[in-house]
Each structure stands twice: as structure tokens, then as C-alpha cells.
Amino acid sequence: MPSAQHLYKQELARCREHFERVNLRKERGYLMKFTTFSANVENIMPFIPRSSHERLFQELLLQQVFTTFDQQCLTAGDLVKFRGAKEAITKPDGPRIYCTYHLGSYRLLTSVLFRRGVDCVLLVGSNMNRHQGDDMLEHIEALRQKHGLTNVFRIVDTGQASAGLTILRELKAGRSLIVYVDGSPETAPQPGEEDKLLSVRFGQRNVLTRKGVGYLSHTSGVPIVPVVSYRQPDLTNVLHCLDPIRPIRQSDREMYCREAMQQLYDAFWSYLTRYPGQWEGWNYIQSFLEPELPKHAMYGRRPEHPAFNEDRYTLCDLEQAPILFDRRLYQTYEITEDLRDLLLNLNTIDSVEGVVGEEMFEELVEMEILH
Structure with missing residues (x-):
């Protein structure tokens, strides 16, 4: 009888086969999306030749198909390989702020944490909540029913005025946060938000990033756990847990925020250079680039x-x-x-x-x- 891993890879092969039948260049908006992607890669990773950009763009489009499939597959989280500080994603002795990125099958972290009994709160923007929130809740409920889980899962819409207080209450109640620190189209900097942002090095450019994660960690005393998701060439999903960033309560909050966010982007950089065709952020990072x-x-x-x-x-x-x-x-x-x-x-x-x-x-x- 075929193993779960074999059946999973068989389904991904079908996804690839269907994807390769599509003439992408005839898809509406393809040219402008690709041109923006190419400019972003060139501005941040100029060492990647322009001749490779379209291959990377099409690799990203296929990875997005795989990621969507993983969100619908209840067993995908059971097939993940773990690297690094694996104990960080077993049931912890206190809350954690799990910081991850839109790399690889990035939604699997939520499934894995919930499956392991962690009480967790997923932070999403209003637009993502409207379009994907119900699907995520259905996925979690299906995992709950299948495995008899009783731990807590909530989604907090960061676009709500009361989001900050809600998040602090969740941390104080012992629940862990899941945060995408590389942003999304709806979290791009807006005029008048300068006090909420800071600049970090990212490849050949500086990007503006929100300092809320550092603020929450410093205020609550909860450590940040960076987790990077990526897909190996053999299609196996990997979650790599990096060493926690622990706040020093008596330290200067602004300095801690700056250092923590820079550490998070530095940690991500080494994986992005290895798997550039798996990062969804190429489609919108121009909104975060600090003007030159x-x-x-x-x-x-x-x-x-x-x-x-x-x-x-x-x-x-x-x-x-x-x-x-x-x-x-x-x-x-x-x-x-x-x-x-x-x-x-x-x-x-x-x-x-x-x-x-x-x-x-x-x-x-x-x-x-x-x-």
C-alpha cells in the first residue's frame, strides 16, 4: 500500500501537470506582474541575472498552487520535516511569538502548531481575513475533529482598532501568536504611520517594516521564535525553527525593536538566497522599499x-x-x-x-x- 508521503507527492505531481498545461503568458495581467517581480528581484538581489527571472516567476506561481493544495490537505502537516530548535514548536511552557515568512508552504506552520496542541492566535490583515479567514477556520476545525483536539485557535484582524489590546490579552492568557513579519500588500506603509515603522537592511536595499512584533515581545516579555518554511527539491516541506530572540525587559524598547526586526530579516535572507523562487513577497515588496x-x-x-x-x-x-x-x-x-x-x-x-x-x-x- 502506498505511503502517505508517496500519495502526497503523487497529488503534487498532478498539480504540476495541470499547471504546465496553462499558457501563462496569455493569462491576464501576466506581463505587468512578471515585470514588477523582475524589478523587485533586481533591486534586492542584483546578482541573479535577469535571464533567470521568468523561470523564478513561474516557479513561484507553481509554489502558490502547491501551497493552496497543502491548505486543503489535512495530512500535509504530518509530513513536514523539522530542522533546528524543534522543541520550540512542541507544546511550550509559555506563550511564544512565532514569526514566519511567505516562503514555501508558509501556511503549514499554523496547522503544525495547532496539531501539536499549542493554543495559538493567527494575526492577519482585514483583506486576508475576508478572503481566507473562513477557509483557515474550516481547516482547523477539520483537524480538531480528526484528532480530537481541544486547544484554542483564534484569528485576530490586525486592521481593527482594538487589535493591539486584544493581542496583548491573548499573550497574557498564555496563547502564542503567529505573525508574518515580511508583510503583505495590505500592511504596506501608509502616510502618517512613520512612528510605527523602522528601516532594516534587506539585500541591496532597505525596507520599511512594522515594529509591532518587537513592541509586543518587549512589553509582554514573550520570546520571538523565527520559523522558516521551505520546500526541498524532492517536494518535502521543511519547517526550520531558529533560536529564540529573548527580550530584556529593562532594555530600551526602540533599540530592542530595531535589533529584533533586523535579526528576523537577516535570518530570512540566508533562506531566501537559497529558495528565491518560493517567496510570495516578490509580488509586493516594492511597497515596502525605502525610497532611494x-x-x-x-x-x-x-x-x-x-x-x-x-x-x-x-x-x-x-x-x-x-x-x-x-x-x-x-x-x-x-x-x-x-x-x-x-x-x-x-x-x-x-x-x-x-x-x-x-x-x-x-x-x-x-x-x-x-x-
Whole structure:
């Protein structure tokens, strides 16, 4: 009789087979989603060649299919391999703040903790709560029925005004938190929230991250346990528990928040470099990037042989109109078909300025579209 592991991998093979039948490039919005993904990878991991970006993007889309399947499969959590400080996810002697990331089959941590008898509270944004909250509760209830579990599971919507007090009460009641510290589209920084954010190093850029996790840990005295999920090449899911970050109650709260969040991103970085095609955050990390100071162009400098600046800009031929995408600033410009054709065929034109006029030429140079 086939083992549970064999049957599980058989189902994933079916998922892959179905996925590979789809012509992704014909899917609505594919080109812009891929271009944004590519710009994000390039800004944070410039050592990955652009020629590899589409393969990574399609790997991520397949991983999302696998992750959705895992959420529907009650036995997926039983097949997980554990690495590192495994005792951190057995029933602890007190509450923990489990900090994880949107890497691999990231929802499995919740299933595993609940299955092991941990009283836990999942923190989610309002949009995720609306679209996925019921599915998560159904999954947990099915695990409860199957294994006769009696421990507590709750979802807290972090978009609610009373969320902070609710979370502190849950910690004081001995329940552990599950937090995705790499953010989500709905937790992106908003104007006026500067006091809730801090800047951390992340690859070649700095990102803005919310300091609520550090604040909760420091205020409650509850340690942070980083947990990284990833999928091995043989499709086995792994949960790697890293050493806890323990708060020092008498320490400066702001300093602790800053150091704890930097540790969490540093810990994640070593796994992201190994499994870049498994991180869902590539689809939205641009909303968290700390703006860079503009690089001032040398005004008045006219390129003798103007070329299209492919390092900074990408041409996207959409149905409605051609789009010029700025990979540094994440801005899109609708352009005419004539300008698109000109940019694609610069090497056949004797005088670009003669074709577009002096004013347009200077604008193209100033925006670094031509260099």
C-alpha cells in the first residue's frame, strides 16, 4: 500500500501537470506582474541575472498552487520535516511569538502548531481575513475533529482598532501568536504611520517594516521564535525553527525593536538566497522599499549615440497601449506606438533628436530613458 508521503507527492505531481498545461503568458495581467517581480528581484538581489527571472516567476506561481493544495490537505502537516530548535514548536511552557515568512508552504506552520496542541492566535490583515479567514477556520476545525483536539485557535484582524489590546490579552492568557513579519500588500506603509515603522537592511536595499512584533515581545516579555518554511527539491516541506530572540525587559524598547526586526530579516535572507523562487513577497515588496535618493543626471549632457536604457526601463506591449515601466521607481508611462517603435529601433535612426524634436529628446535624456 502506498505511503502517505508517496500519495502526497503523487497529488503534487498532478498539480504540476495541470499547471504546465496553462499558457501563462496569455493569462491576464501576466506581463505587468512578471515585470514588477523582475524589478523587485533586481533591486534586492542584483546578482541573479535577469535571464533567470521568468523561470523564478513561474516557479513561484507553481509554489502558490502547491501551497493552496497543502491548505486543503489535512495530512500535509504530518509530513513536514523539522530542522533546528524543534522543541520550540512542541507544546511550550509559555506563550511564544512565532514569526514566519511567505516562503514555501508558509501556511503549514499554523496547522503544525495547532496539531501539536499549542493554543495559538493567527494575526492577519482585514483583506486576508475576508478572503481566507473562513477557509483557515474550516481547516482547523477539520483537524480538531480528526484528532480530537481541544486547544484554542483564534484569528485576530490586525486592521481593527482594538487589535493591539486584544493581542496583548491573548499573550497574557498564555496563547502564542503567529505573525508574518515580511508583510503583505495590505500592511504596506501608509502616510502618517512613520512612528510605527523602522528601516532594516534587506539585500541591496532597505525596507520599511512594522515594529509591532518587537513592541509586543518587549512589553509582554514573550520570546520571538523565527520559523522558516521551505520546500526541498524532492517536494518535502521543511519547517526550520531558529533560536529564540529573548527580550530584556529593562532594555530600551526602540533599540530592542530595531535589533529584533533586523535579526528576523537577516535570518530570512540566508533562506531566501537559497529558495528565491518560493517567496510570495516578490509580488509586493516594492511597497515596502525605502525610497532611494534620486541620482541626479548630468543635465546638458547629450549622448552622442543614444541608446534605450534597458537597465532601468522595460517596454511592455499591452493590449490597450504600449507601457514604459521604470524598474527603479515602479512608475508606468503610457506611450505612443511611434515612440515604442523608435525605442526598439534606435540603431537604425541617424538623428533621434531630428525625429522627436529637441524638447522631447531632452525629456527622454533627463528621465534616463535614453543614455
